[in-house]
Amino acid sequence: MFIVRPVATSDIPALIELAAGLTQGVHTMAKTPAAIERAVEQSLRSFASQTDIAGEECYLFVLEDLENTSSHSLIGSAAISATAGSKGTFFSFRNDVIQQVSRDLDISHSVHALTLCADLTSYSQLSSFFVRRGNHIHPEAALLSRARLMFAACAPERFSDNFFVSLAGYTDQKGCAPFWEALGKKFFQMDFLEAERLVDGARNRNLIVELMPHYPVYVPLLTGDAQAAMGQVHPESEVPFDLLTKEGFAADDFIDIFDGGPILEANKHALSSFAHGLKLQVETVSDDSAPISTNANRSYLVATARETDFRATMMQSTALENTQTVRLSSEVMQALNVIDGDHVLCVPW
């Protein structure tokens, strides 16, 4: 059984071990022990904060395999920031269309251009998603990715109405990004991985506005390689990409300023966890050994509806769409730490 819960200080060693599997330039999860410690501390502060507007909070969740009793039970992590620009302006390239008109030649056509913009600064940002052995869509990966949004659905005042995720873009075997070669490198005068290392994966630092172009970049002037890489996702990010598009995220309007990777964004109303989430009251199953129902053929993600001690897991159930209550197994109730009469948020799988 898998659960997602807020990170705890005691998770730090496991996170450091987990981080050994990260690929540079792909994963946004903290990599060094010091960075991991800072991220955990910030998350503890964030969960503990009394806040009614989105600020500097960043919530870090871990995925735990309850059946694995070794020290390797922690198999993934994912985060959500209240606002992308809490520590500065979050920069991205907006896909703009510029209209070119020549009356006398009777020609009117549109040209694509990339404009450095701060549009996503006030959005909430999903980041740091990583699951060990994560090259296919395992249900637990979906649980980890979506649990963040279920938390946001339970505590909407802590987040923006809009969410985005920036996914790693295309790089070749040597870690070389064609989009970077055509654009960023000309201003930064260094290789992609070197730049990512120096800025620590951040897109909200002032040096970006110091170095990046201030004028629209006409797409037709980029190399063919670079144009092909625009919006293309890194193979290692295909799993989160699929999970997120299924959740309701859409890629189109923005791309990453470094590698041209896709930025997925959505209004909360477009996201399943908000739109199709069902807030139900827990009803105990009297006889735990008996099956909950012979019709328990639907898969749901289920999470605590409370803001403190958040927990999320997966379960099978009968259809819940027209009910006010949900029957949980004692195993699930224990995992979520809920009792009869508590509220939970259920989202169809």
Next chain:
Amino acid sequence: MFIVRPVATSDIPALIELAAGLTQGVHTMAKTPAAIERAVEQSLRSFASQTDIAGEECYLFVLEDLENTSSHSLIGSAAISATAGSKGTFFSFRNDVIQQVSRDLDISHSVHALTLCADLTSYSQLSSFFVRRGNHIHPEAALLSRARLMFAACAPERFSDNFFVSLAGYTDQKGCAPFWEALGKKFFQMDFLEAERLVDGARNRNLIVELMPHYPVYVPLLTGDAQAAMGQVHPESEVPFDLLTKEGFAADDFIDIFDGGPILEANKHALSSFAHGLKLQVETVSDDSAPISTNANRSYLVATARETDFRATMMQSTALENTQTVRLSSEVMQALNVIDGDHVLCVPW
């Protein structure tokens, strides 16, 4: 009793009479007899067209007072274009935010700028709204304004997924627009009303890209008057503004390039006529003299669900939210030209 129906050739004299009440620079309805004839012909062609993608169609509707048997029974008109840019690129100013950062001064602030853009070109556009004696929100004004969207909801393949309306901006008693004075006039070298007359109210002509600025216009550099006029609606357009915002339209992202007036836009899912429209089957009331129901205390707009011979009117009814059928009075049925078993679209008032 008021109905909205597609314009007919026989309406031309009444439309010409109606147009006498138009204010230049405010109303987008056709003003000259020749222009009115063209608009009517285009509308007839549009309704008659077999189309499954939005193209050059423009549908013109009239509001008729069935109880007025004089020649003045036609009291309003409104139109909806399948795409704003059918005859060219539709230009507007997009409200952009440009981020200004100085690392060493530790300052980061955003500056508003207006960018000439073609973003609305593929949207469907509402226009030409005018009702005689229209300075307050009469129910029939709402009927006229919303009937267009009910038609769109019945024939979504004829329209874009996104809609907008450009409303007249602020002008003073002399027809002088402060926004124009600060911006357009410097490029056009003529007064606002003169420019509106020359371009015939259009925002999709190539001369716009020839004359208007190609670079973002920094809002702080505009005069105070001009800044105050941005997004401000002309007094004569307050009625449509209120109707449209109630329908689900929002102003914020775009303004008109000439007078700075608000451009309201919405995805169709945000519009009541789409989101809250109920497609129901007509059930005849057996005894017409008896009240339909003593609980008929809800107001609805009701329109034919067919694409040809569209009709819309208002009625009182019981709540329809959980029903599959609707009972219509014979008067309404006659006005809509529907019979038992036909489908109608009902939208809460």
Next chain:
Amino acid sequence: MIVVRAIKKDDLDGLMYLATQVGDGMTTLKPDTEMLSNRIAVACASFAEQIPPEQRDYLFVLEDTDNGKIIGVSAIKSAVGLDEPFYNYRIGTLVHSSKELNVYSRMDTLYLSNDLTGCAELCSLFLHPDYRNNNNGRLLSKCRFLFIAQFPHLFSEKLIAELRGFQYPDGSSPFWDNLGRHFFKMDFNRADDISSLGKKSFIAELMPRHPLYVAYLPKVAQDVIGQVHVDTAPARRLLEQEGLYYEGFVDIFDAGPVLQARVNELRSVRLSELLEVVDCSAALLSDPAAAEPMLVANTSIQDYRIIVSDLLPHHGQLQLTLEQQQVLGCSVKSQVRAMPLNAKNEAKNEVRKIGENYNEP
């Protein structure tokens, strides 16, 4: 004798013949009777000062007085860009630097501009192949500088000359292929037709308007910015010797350089002198050993005439033969304006080539 003079109405036939000898690449001298007769009419009105200075188009012809043939032409347009926008790319600099990363990037940028609007332009130079010898090419080009020196009040502050840019032997332009072509979704032949009608501004409307970093272009396109066509290199040097400089403006199609000068810094304006005509029959005033070719022009705008003579001025006087006086339409005691044909630092071998390959658009 060879003389350059203001064009006249009855030069149409001569000009038409000349225009038939012009190859491609010269957009302003096509063998089109209507076009040429219109141009002659404007030029005659210009020399007659019947139209406002900024509308004028001074057209000069090179005539062989021995047979009355018109064997060359050149022009000064008083002001460009007043009818339709005159576009260029201007090369600018933007510095991007971050102390935090210790990065300093100095980037060249291209700005689509109309900055040269209102400048006077040297244009339309063509010399018949049979006469590409002696000083004919240089006379035809330089006559315009002496004209400006004589009538500086007729010209705006700046003078420009557009030069043909780099092309491969097959006529293709690496600059166009890597920039303009991306924005010009039209068959190249049509583009070329439109351009040769002088309708550059129509095409410019389709070019990117936001500043472009030159670094976006492939190196092969970057390298030719401001470079002239190989055949135009001698013309470039000649203009530079007269005081024109490349100041970072280039053609939007082929990135050929625009040379420019302040009118009052031109060699002709600084160094030419008004001299009194003296007859040649008396003893030579100046040392014949020191003789060098001089440009000598009369001071009449309506019947402007200019020749090359070999005698040096002496104390404000210049000796001319009777024939020279007749060709210039002047006589003893008349004033003429003169300056050495060659600039001090002119490398003679190079400028000899002028006229052979000189093509102004």
Next chain:
Amino acid sequence: MIVVRAIKKDDLDGLMYLATQVGDGMTTLKPDTEMLSNRIAVACASFAEQIPPEQRDYLFVLEDTDNGKIIGVSAIKSAVGLDEPFYNYRIGTLVHSSKELNVYSRMDTLYLSNDLTGCAELCSLFLHPDYRNNNNGRLLSKCRFLFIAQFPHLFSEKLIAELRGFQYPDGSSPFWDNLGRHFFKMDFNRADDISSLGKKSFIAELMPRHPLYVAYLPKVAQDVIGQVHVDTAPARRLLEQEGLYYEGFVDIFDAGPVLQARVNELRSVRLSELLEVVDCSAALLSDPAAAEPMLVANTSIQDYRIIVSDLLPHHGQLQLTLEQQQVLGCSVKSQVRAMPLNAKNEAKNEVRKIGENYNEP
């Protein structure tokens, strides 16, 4: 006698005293011992050619040899913008025209640019009030042009000078108030402090980067673009007479003009001559009635010295008194470089004022 010479290490006290006499508005000469001794160190290394040409800062002092006092200073910075970006607004032109409406709008535009990156800059001129007489001001300014003429290979293609822009008597700038202020959400005093530390680039980062139409500005701000402060008008004319022009670059704060010149077009480069020193004890070579003030400099970079003398050169020779030779560190048969102090077209009355109000930033 009054001499201008390359600064030396032990001039720190003299320079400090001079700096205490400077009022506001001169950001590069503050009475700060550390700053000044650093600057002197760089200047000494510059004259000694111990640092690369583009890093050099040539500092000249005006000394009264009668009492050894330092009474003035001026400088040439070899290249601007290489440490931190050097920003200006460049005035460009954009034409908007529609034949359909018969509208033709020629609009001036402001582009935030680093185009002048790498140019040499004239700066830091200050003359003690007690010595604002005779030719001292002009010597102090013009000594730099003769220096450039002697060592042109040390300088980049272009030379600039930033001049103070228009201000109201209360010190406010209509250009700043109508442009910069809107983008600079910071107390003006703080802005001024930062600016006076030479941190202009920090402020430029906050200025609008997209091209601005000048027509957006109120007329009062438009009118002062490229206008100098009333006290700076004489300095502007002096620089223009040496061959500098306003080419459309202005300061981002007050829109004061940047004057610029190609180094090889400077009056000093074109007209100064190398002459052989001849003793004065013999008969005068040149006509004393035709005497006019000449700038005369030695040819040593390390111990550069320049004075004003009254005798004209004659056939490549120049007579100097023994004292003049001593002050210049030269002797008979030495070479010196000289040119007339005043340009031909200088209106003497105007330039007399130089030094009184001349403030280079």
